[in-house]
Amino acid sequence: MCGVFGVFGHPEAANIAYLGLHALQHRGQESAGIVSADEDRLYVHRSMGLVQRCFSERDLALMPGRTAIGQVRYSTSGRSDLHDAQPLAIDYREGSLAVAHNGNLTNQEQLRRRLEQRGSIFQTSGDTEAIVHLIAISQAETLPERVVDALGQVEGAYSLLLMNERSMIAVRDPMGFRPLCLGLLPPQGRGGGKRRSAYVVASEPAAFDLIGAELLRDIDPGEMVVIDKTGLVSSRPFDSSPRRMCIFEYVYFARPDSCFGGANVYQVRKTCGRQLIEEHPVAKASAEDTVVVPVPDSGLPAAIGLAHHAGLPFEMGLIRSHYVGRTFIEPSQSIRHFGVKLKLNPNSGALAGKRVIVVDDSIVRGTTSRKLVGMLRGAGASEVHVRISSPPTTWPCYYGIDTPTRAELIAASHSVEEIRRYLRADSLGYLSLDGLVQAVHDTEVEANTSEISPPIDGYCHACFSGKYPVPFAQSGRPRQLRLVNA
Numbered sequence: 001m002c003g004v005f006g007v008f009g010h011p012e013a014a015n016i017a018y019l020g021l022h023a024l025q026h027r028g029q030e031s032a033g034i035v036s037a038d039e040d041r042l043y044v045h046r047s048m049g050l051v052q053r054c055f056s057e058r059d060l061a062l063m064p065g066r067t068a069i070g071q072v073r074y075s076t077s078g079r080s081d082l083h084d085a086q087p088l089a090i091d092y093r094e095g096s097l098a099v100a101h102n103g104n105l106t107n108q109e110q111l112r113r114r115l116e117q118r119g120s121i122f123q124t125s126g127d128t129e130a131i132v133h134l135i136a137i138s139q140a141e142t143l144p145e146r147v148v149d150a151l152g153q154v155e156g157a158y159s160l161l162l163m164n165e166r167s168m169i170a171v172r173d174p175m176g177f178r179p180l181c182l183g184l185l186p187p188q189g190r191g192g193g194k195r196r197s198a199y200v201v202a203s204e205p206a207a208f209d210l211i212g213a214e215l216l217r218d219i220d221p222g223e224m225v226v227i228d229k230t231g232l233v234s235s236r237p238f239d240s241s242p243r244r245m246c247i248f249e250y251v252y253f254a255r256p257d258s259c260f261g262g263a264n265v266y267q268v269r270k271t272c273g274r275q276l277i278e279e280h281p282v283a284k285a286s287a288e289d290t291v292v293v294p295v296p297d298s299g300l301p302a303a304i305g306l307a308h309h310a311g312l313p314f315e316m317g318l319i320r321s322h323y324v325g326r327t328f329i330e331p332s333q334s335i336r337h338f339g340v341k342l343k344l345n346p347n348s349g350a351l352a353g354k355r356v357i358v359v360d361d362s363i364v365r366g367t368t369s370r371k372l373v374g375m376l377r378g379a380g381a382s383e384v385h386v387r388i389s390s391p392p393t394t395w396p397c398y399y400g401i402d403t404p405t406r407a408e409l410i411a412a413s414h415s416v417e418e419i420r421r422y423l424r425a426d427s428l429g430y431l432s433l434d435g436l437v438q439a440v441h442d443t444e445v446e447a448n449t450s451e452i453s454p455p456i457d458g459y460c461h462a463c464f465s466g467k468y469p470v471p472f473a474q475s476g477r478p479r480q481l482r483l484v485n486a
Helices: 013-023 057-061 108-117 128-137 143-151 206-211 248-253 265-279 300-310 367-378 416-423 433-447
Strands: 002-008 031-037 042-048 067-073 088-092 095-105 156-163 168-172 181-185 198-202 214-218 224-228 231-235 290-294 318-320 344-346 355-360 383-388 427-430
Touching (some): 095 128, 128 156, 143 156, 198 206, 265 433, 290 300, 355 367, 367 383, 416 427
Parallel strands (some): 383 427
Antiparallel strands (some): 168 224, 224 231
């Protein structure tokens, strides 16, 4: 999962890109990079770590130009090192080119073999470089035509930003797996002369709020937007396909203050919470002895919706530390729950003697959830009822999310009752797939202002259903995941 941001036509393009990436930090914490351009050349800076640590004032001062693209990365393809940090920037026979990619190509291995056989030399282990090579060898005349030629040969998910010294291109795959939004930054400052607005593009519109840009619209699936000094040109050069926006963006990845297709992610998650308690009520729950507790931060909106709909008190029974980084030194295993307690600590004042409904967005391997249940009981909860605002995650994602193999997904080989026993919870309830799809769709319909209603089947939910919109080689029956001390 990655976040991409681009700006065209702003005198401080690199600074604007830095701010945009800061707002997209939740989409990737491994590396960050920016490429800026004036009319002569590209300027590149990439580094490992968080945005704030990757760029100093001096770094940004050395990146002139009115155009810039950037990326924050969490690797789903390739290594996690500086070689694979993006944007990629290259020189080829037609000039310079930079590319930032969010998504994953499902035919990357075939593309790489074919390109290597004809002499291409790869510098990275990721899939994005295959796109760069395809653009470089294309015989089309203009950069937009070469991009179309290259992308006609790839399969899978991509939301791409590309730039050279004179233009910026934003393009989204025909199914629209990953989000991409278009905005406009009004002229800043005072003074004479003609000042023009700057176009901005981002994975999420929350990035526009920080810089004071206006959200114009989503870039549609299969749409390519070319921006240069003459303005903006939109085209749809690819064969039409049914929209398959990743539904897990609404469940977890997107910031709650983002909107896709007009649908506010926060409202979607609240609706999921309401639907969750409808599908899985807790017997004899009352405001006198029951509290609803979110797992912060991703479980917060769903817990609010659940608590309000059920008429139950909402309590911050788990307190999150906001200063957690990667832990290199850990104490011995005699200190139980160290990894979880580094991030979350139970608030016994809100939990003691209470029946607790704890709400989270998903369960992957189950180890963290098991520890959380133990922590809640240790803080005095009389009962712990786990509610998950998405269906069981039973299949890996091949379109840009770093999910484990099927053998590592607890729900792929265990029933809900088996998982409940492993968690040591009094009850466990997952939101149904129909309930999740309906919650997203209803919010989109409510926000939709056009006469054409968004399709109810317009989402990719392969991680829950195993129905992959783009074919990918799959392993067969999952290996049994052993539940220790179940």
